[in-house]
Amino acid sequence: MSDEAILRLDSITMKFGGLTALENVSFEVRAGEICGLIGPNGAGKTTLFNVVCGVYRPAGGTVWFKGEPVSGLPVHQIARRGIARTFQVVKPIPRLTVLENVMIAAASPLLAGSWVPFTTRGQREVRQKAMDALARVGLVEEAHLPAGQLNLGYLRRLELARALVMNPSLLLLDEPVAGLGYDAVEDFLALVKELRRDGLTVLLVEHNTGVAEALCDHMVVLDHGKMIAAGDPARVLADPAVVEAYLGKDDSLGPSA
Numbered sequence: 001m002s003d004e005a006i007l008r009l010d011s012i013t014m015k016f017g018g019l020t021a022l023e024n025v026s027f028e029v030r031a032g033e034i035c036g037l038i039g040p041n042g043a044g045k046t047t048l049f050n051v052v053c054g055v056y057r058p059a060g061g062t063v064w065f066k067g068e069p070v071s072g073l074p075v076h077q078i079a080r081r082g083i084a085r086t087f088q089v090v091k092p093i094p095r096l097t098v099l100e101n102v103m104i105a106a107a108s109p110l111l112a113g114s115w116v117p118f119t120t121r122g123q124r125e126v127r128q129k130a131m132d133a134l135a136r137v138g139l140v141e142e143a144h145l146p147a148g149q150l151n152l153g154y155l156r157r158l159e160l161a162r163a164l165v166m167n168p169s170l171l172l173l174d175e176p177v178a179g180l181g182y183d184a185v186e187d188f189l190a191l192v193k194e195l196r197r198d199g200l201t202v203l204l205v206e207h208n209t210g211v212a213e214a215l216c217d218h219m220v221v222l223d224h225g226k227m228i229a230a231g232d233p234a235r236v237l238a239d240p241a242v243v244e245a246y247l248g249k250d251d252s253l254g255p256s257a
């Protein structure tokens with residue numbers, strides 16, 4: 001991990017009509033770290049992801065990525081600069097194979113910046129990139145299965161491969177272990193740590209604070225759109241403001257997953 005911030009949110013405000021979903025949120029994610037974004041339901045976590053990825057243009061503030069402002073750029077341009085995300089609800093095309101689902105993510109001409117993927121050489125390259133991404137998530141043996149046959153744990157890996165194939169330097173993971181059993185959670189956490197060892201920076205939304213504490217180097221807590229704490233995970237989770245935000249709203253605050 002370095003001291004350099006790869007992502008910096010500077011006073012981000014996001015409104016939906018009269019509702020302020022994010023209010024003056026500022027924090028940094030350092031290159032090579034796993035940063036956890038936690039908070040009770042409706043805190044603004046998904047909205048923040050959407051602002052970082054360019055789905056929403058913030059009403060105020062600036063998102064900086066690798067030292068350059070990116071807020072206001074279209075989604076595909078932000079993706080090309082190196083930010084990829086996964087979604088909590090995984091929706092592959094079930095009749096296509098696992099490999100084809102990853103190839104589609106890799107072959108988007110908007111992301112590739114040209115029509116190269118539609119030449120024979122381009123297709124070979126896309127296929128190779130997709131196989132490399134599947135190897136990183138441990139899905140090579142499943143590459144030729146229809147995606148509809150995968151269980152939830154493997155679907156989450158497929159979703160991760162679709163993000164990795166874009167060769168990001170910052171990966172946004174939206175509740176990647178929600179609904180998984182104990183072993184699948186452990187496997188997925190090990191995989192995320194391996195990606196970090198390979199040099200990726202990760203910002204992840206996680207509902208279960210025990211999982212977040214086990215995985216993250218740094219934690220940011222939102223409540224009602226405001227940042228109420230940030231820093232070392234154990235210290236953040238012991239912060240009275242964080243305990244108060246969770247009390248009565250969520251029973252997942254606790255020492256273990």
Ligand SMILES: Nc1ncnc2c1ncn2[C@@H]1O[C@H](COP(=O)(O)OP(=O)(O)OP(=O)(O)O)[C@@H](O)[C@H]1O
Nearest residue numbers: 016019020021039040041042043044045046047048
């Ligand atoms: N597209 C939208 N239009 C209107 N209001 C929205 C929209 N998206 C989110 N909101 C509102 O903004 C607030 C923050 O929502 P958001 O989904 O970002 O919270 P969250 O922390 O991700 O919650 P959860 O943990 O339940 O997924 C909520 O009050 C939500 O109802």
